[in-house]
Amino acid sequence: MTSTLLEEVPPPRLTPVAGVNEALQRRRARPGGRVYAALRWAGATIFAAVVVGLVVSLLTSSSQAFAHSGIGFFWSGTYSPSKDQYPTGVFIVGTLVTTAVAVALAVPIGIATAAFLSEVAPRWIATPLSIAVDLIAAVPSIVVGLWGLLVLSPAFAHHVEPFLKTVPVVEWLFHGTALGPSMLLAGVVLAVMILPTIVALSRAATASVDVADREAARALGGTRWQVIRTAVVPGARTGIEAAVFLAIGRAMGETIAVAMVIGNSYTIPHSLLSPGSTLGSAIINNFGEANPGLDRASVMGLVVVLLVITALVNVGGQLLLRSRTRTAGTRP
C-alpha cells in the first residue's frame, strides 16, 4: 500500500528560518482577524437580538390581554373594544377560510402552469412567459389589493357572484347578497397574489429535474403527460412543496390586500359571499384606534395569534423540507 510507504518516510526536519515564528506571531496578533471575527459575531448577534426582541416585545405587550381574558380570548364572540372583547375565533376562521380558497385556486393552476412552461411550451413561449411571471411575482400586494377593490369587486358583485349562486351542487357555499367585498373575493385576491410565486418557484423546481429522468420515462414509452406525472412532478416534489408552504404562509400573513376587499365584518360568516375578517385585517382596522392599555394589548394578542399560526406553518414546512432533502440525499 502506498500509504504505508509514505508513512515510513520520516518527516523532514523543519529548521526555522530566522524571523518566521515572529512573523507568524505578529500576524496572529494583528487586529484584522479579530476585527473580522467580531464583525461576524456582531452580525449574528444583532440578527438574533432582533428576533428575540420581536418575540419578547409582542409577548409582553399582549400579556395583559391574555391575563385578562385567559383562554376566553380565543372565543369571546362579540366584538366590543370597550369591553376588550375581540372575536378572535371569527378572525381565525376567516384567516383559514380565505387561505383555503386561495390555495385551492392557486396551487393546482400554478403547478399546471409551471408544468406547461417547463415541459410543454416551446422555448420562444416559455422563456418570455417565465420572465414575465418572475417579474409579476414582485408586484406589491397593495397594488393587487387596489385592483381587487376597484376592478374585481364590482365585477364580482355584478357578474361572478350572481353566477355562482346559480351553479348547482356548490350553490350552498354562496348564500346571501352579492355585495362584492366578501370572503370569496379576499380568497381570490390572495390567489392572484400568491399565484406568480407558486408558478415561479414550481417552474424552477421542475426545470431542475434531471433530463435523464425524463428520457428514462420517455424511453419506457411514456406519453408527454406520463413523463410529467411519473418523472417531473416526483422529482420536483420538494421544490413544489416549498412553494406551496411559502404561499400558504404569505396568504395567512397578508393584511393590506385582504383588509381592502374582505368587507371587515365581525360576525361569524355563514357563506363565502358574506363579508368577514381575518387576523391581519382585524389588526389593521383596530390597532390605529386602540387606546394604550388593555385595548391595545388585545390587538397585540391578535398579532401573537397570527404569529404563532404562521410560525407553525413555516416551522412545519421547513422541517418537512429538511427531512425530505436529507432522505433524498441518502437515496442511492
Place this chain on the structure above:
Amino acid sequence: MTSVAVPGAPAPVVAAIGARRDYVRERARRSLARRRLTSRVAVGLCVVAVAISLAPLVALVTDTVSRGVRVLSANFLTHVPTPPGIPGGGISNAIVGSVIIVALASAMAIPVGIAAALFLLERSGPIANALRLVADIMAGVPSIAIGIFAFAVLVPPGGFLSLGHYSGLAGSAALAVLMLPIVVRASETAMRSVPRDLWEAGLALGVRRSRVVRSVVLRGALPGLVTGNLLAMARAVGETAPLLFTAIGTELFTASPLQPMAAMPLVIYEDGTQALPAAQQIAWGTALVLLTLVLVLSIVARLVAARLNRQAGRV
C-alpha cells in the same frame, strides 16, 4: 397476421401463439390510444390553467398601467397633495419618503445581514443551524407583526429606544427587520456559490482571513449579493403593513426621518379605500409609479447579475 411461427410446431400451437400475439398487440394499441388521449386531455388542461393564471395577472398590470397613465404628469410627480376637494396635487412627498425610508432600511439591514451571512458561512454546528432555521422562519413572519413590533419598540412615549412619536425612522427600522432574513439567506447562498478552492487558495497563500473574504469571497459573490439585496429592496419598497403604524404618512413634504413620513404604499391604501373618484385616481397613479419602481429594481437586479456573471466568466 401470424407471419412467423415456431419451426416444426404443430398447427394448433402455431395458431395459439398467433392469437396470443394478436391479443397482446391489440391491448398495446388500445393502451397507447388511451394514454395518448389522457396525455392530450391533461396537456390541454395545462393550457387552460395557463390561460386562467395569465388572465388576472395581465389584467392587473394593464389596468394599473391604463388607469395610472391618465393621472400621471410632471405635476403629479413634483407636487405635494392638495387638500380634499381641490383638484391637482401630487405625490412628491410620498416618492421622496419611500426612497428615504427604503434607503435607511437598506443601510441598516444590508451590513448586518452580510455579516450574519459570513457568520453562517464560517461556522457550522448547532448555533449556525439554529440561526439559519430562524432566518428561514423570520422570512415568513407576517409583515404586520414586524410593523407592530417596530411600533411597540420605537413609537410609544417613554420607551428605551422610542422617539415618542411616529417617524420615518421607525418605518425604516420595520422594513430593515423585514429585509434582514432575506438579505442573510440571499447573501449566504451567493457566497456559498464561490468555489471552496478559491477560498482555500487564498488562505494557502498566507493571506489573512479577512482579506480572503474581502477580495475572494465578497468579490466572487458580488453578482449574487447585488441581485439578492436589490430584490430585498424591491420587496421592502412595496410593503404597506410595516409602515402603517410607524411612518404613518403625512400630507406634508418632509425629508427628515425623525418626522412622520409619507410613502407610496400608504398613499395607495389611504386614497384607494376612499369612495371619491379623485382620491381613487391618485391611488392608481401612485400604484403605477410604485409598480414601475419595483419592476425597475427587479429588472436591474437581474441585468446586474447577468452582466457580472458574464464578466466573471470572461476573466
